[in-house]
Amino acid sequence: MKILLGAATGLWALCGLAGTGVTAEIFSEQERAIIQSFGPWPLSLNADPSNNMSDNNAAIKLGKALFFDKRLSKNNDLSCADCHDPNNSFADGQALNSDHGDAIRNTPSLFNLRWSNWFGWGGEADSLWSQSIRPMLSPEEMALTGEKLRNLLDEDRLLASQIQQVSGVSIAAETDEVLFVLIGKLLAAYQETLVSEPTAFDRFRLAQETADLSSSTGFSNSAKRGLKIFIGDGRCFLCHFGPMLSNGEFGDIGISQFISKGKIDRGRYAGIKILKSSPFNRLGKYSDNPEKVEKTRTEHVTLQHKNWGEFKIPSLRNVSKTGPYMHNGSLATLADVVDFYSNLNEERLHTQGEAILKPLSLSDTEKEDLLSFLRTL
Ligand code: HEC
Ligand code: HEC
Structure with missing residues (x-):
């Protein structure tokens, strides 16, 4: 292979192309449009x-x-x-x-x-x-x-x-x-x-936009699968959308109001x-x-x-660094947050959340993927 490609740069180009293959395969046109809507970063x-x-x-x-x-x-x-x-x-x-x-x-x-x-x-x-x-x-x-x-x-x-x-x-x-x-x-x-600085996710998004996939390293396949959950069945992006990963408004996801x-x-x-x-x-x-x-x-x-x-x-930018989570700090880690959304208690939801959120019942691999994605933010 080395002989065929001749130079190390050729090998890198090949890795880049392999990346294109995975991305193009797992993200539909519509998904790619949603991914672009999370940028540019920073805003003006x-x-x-x-x-x-x-x-x-x-x-x-x-x-x-x-x-x-x-x-x-x-x-x-x-x-x-x-x-x-x-x-x-x-x-x-x-x-x-x-x-x-x-x-x-x-x-x-x-x-x-x-x-x-x-x-x-x-x-x-x-x-x-x-x-x-x-x-x-x-x-x-x-x-x-x-x-x-x-x-x-x-x-x-x-x-x-x-x-x-x-x-x-x-x-x-x-x-x-x-x-x-x-x-x-x-x-x-x-x-x-x-x-906050642009992150691995921003580089991935930008690489998709400019089709320069060699710079999207640092965004694993697990993170890609997690992103797919975030903008797909997880419906996270309905509230956490745009470059801030928040719609800037308010929601009820059933975190306790009791002090x-x-x-x-x-x-x-x-x-x-x-x-x-x-x-x-x-x-x-x-x-x-x-x-x-x-x-x-x-x-x-x-x-x-x-x-x-x-x-x-909340904005999810930098989220891996800002725990504990939620208005009352009741969830210590990002893994706890993912578990929370996976096991959601529907009886606790009052409002708009009810229409959007459902318990996701994620498998262990899916939880790991969603976590990998959140860590790239
Ligand atoms: C209905 C709108 C809505 C949806 C859908 C939603 N969230 Fe949230 N998210 C919120 C609200 C509101 C809070 C803060 C709740 C509180 O503190 O009581 C929050 C908090 C969080 C936090 C904690 C951030 C912090 O700094 O404390 C994370 C992480 C998070 N959401 C990730 C997700 C993921 C992952 C999904 C998809 C599985 C998701 N959210 C879906 C509205 C939503
Ligand atoms: C005793 C700890 C404490 C001190 C001191 C403090 N804060 Fe805070 N800050 C908080 C808490 C807790 C909240 C959430 C308050 C709420 O939701 O009502 C907060 C919220 C904020 C927010 C809103 C953030 C958001 O995401 O909406 C800003 C801005 C802020 N503080 C700036 C300041 C500034 C500026 C000072 C100094 C003048 C200050 N804080 C002093 C604990 C503190």
């Missing part, structure tokens, strides 16, 4: 019109410093990074964070949020900057008061002047709410820069109430460039019974 980097400091380099730098600054908490002992750890995909690796009181929800990773429509498991916020204000104000988290924030800016004159310079706002004359908005927008400018002491997490149902009543939503006076900001999304949200028990459909 448009600035957030509701935040004047979006994509501003000085703001990004200042926002990064604030993200690690413990002085933004009541007792100077808690920063954003303490829960959203850069060495842990900006999550904390815990089911429910117990380092700073008892959290009731799993800490999400902060990658790729510039393309999210909603923030928080119940979509309590409609912008990255307003979501960033929530942990500062929350008595269970950083419990920062306007008075404390003002004292900090009085003491740290350098920080105060940097904020004034980059925002163009004279902070001494402004209300506490404005100060929180400025800090939120700086934090958002930094978080917008957290974009300890008999309390219930109402998910999107409570999220909508919080969103609508927040002074920091995109309809409010703190949203910059009102003429450019897309408002209809927030304006047209109405509370419906089906929202009860719905949670944000």
Whole structure:
């Protein structure tokens, strides 16, 4: 064979062609169209019109410093990074964070949020900057008061002047709410820069698109079979679709809503109430460039019974690094997630999930394949 092909490059070309054969064989035209719909990655980097400091380099730098600054908490002992750890995909690796009181929800990773429509498991916020204000104000988290924030800016004159310079706002004359908005927008400018790298799956998708299959190595046959389940019988892609591998909305897959002491997490149902009543939503006076900001999304949200028990459909990018999983961190590993969908309890589903989801009853090999695929994301 070596003699026939002459050179090592020829051999590689042959491997590439073998790859074409497998792919062409196992994916139909329709499946290949769905695979293309998961890209391109990354998406285009448009600035957030509701935040004047979006994509501003000085703001990004200042926002990064604030993200690690413990002085933004009541007792100077808690920063954003303490829960959203850069060495842990900006999550904390815990089911429910117990380092700073008892959290009731799993800490999400902060990658790729510039393309999210909603923030928080119940979509309590409609912008990255307003979501960033929530942990500062929350008595269970950083419990920062306007008075404390003002004292900090009085003491740290350098920080105060940097904020004034980059925002163009004279902070001494402004209300506490404005100060929180400025800090939120700086934090958002930094978080917008957290974009995950293209993965083995993206390279595979791109290779299919350009028919350059030699670069699709790292995507095993098992992963290909798993992908086939994901876009086929598994119906995963009906909710986890597009480049984000999420439709950006909410769903109910039957994860328990119970919190300890008999309390219930109402998910999107409570999220909508919080969103609508927040002074920091995109309809409010703190949203910059009102003429450019897309408002209809927030304006047209109405509370419906089906929202009860719905949670944000998470992006699956980087998913092998962001466990434990689900809004309550109840599934420790990706294998547990695959088992969960395989054995789904239909009685627990209330809403749209009912129409889409069925227990998949996967064989051990199929589970392994689906896992291989999820790991390529
Ligand atoms: C005590 C731990 C903790 C701290 C401190 C904390 N967070 Fe979070 N963060 C969480 C948890 C838990 C959630 C999920 C909250 C929810 O769904 O209501 C979350 C959600 C978020 C989200 C929404 C992510 C998504 O996928 O929708 C963003 C953005 C965020 N935090 C940014 C920040 C910023 C910025 C700070 C600092 C100002 C911060 N967080 C401080 C634990 C923390
Ligand atoms: C009906 C819409 C829907 C379908 C279909 C669906 N999911 Fe999900 N998925 C969700 C929602 C909603 C959550 C979060 C649920 C929660 O936390 O209560 C989720 C969570 C996950 C998570 C956890 C991510 C994280 O960061 O916590 C993974 C992994 C996942 N889904 C994979 C899959 C796979 C694989 C399939 C197909 C077998 C699938 N999903 C089908 C809606 C869906």
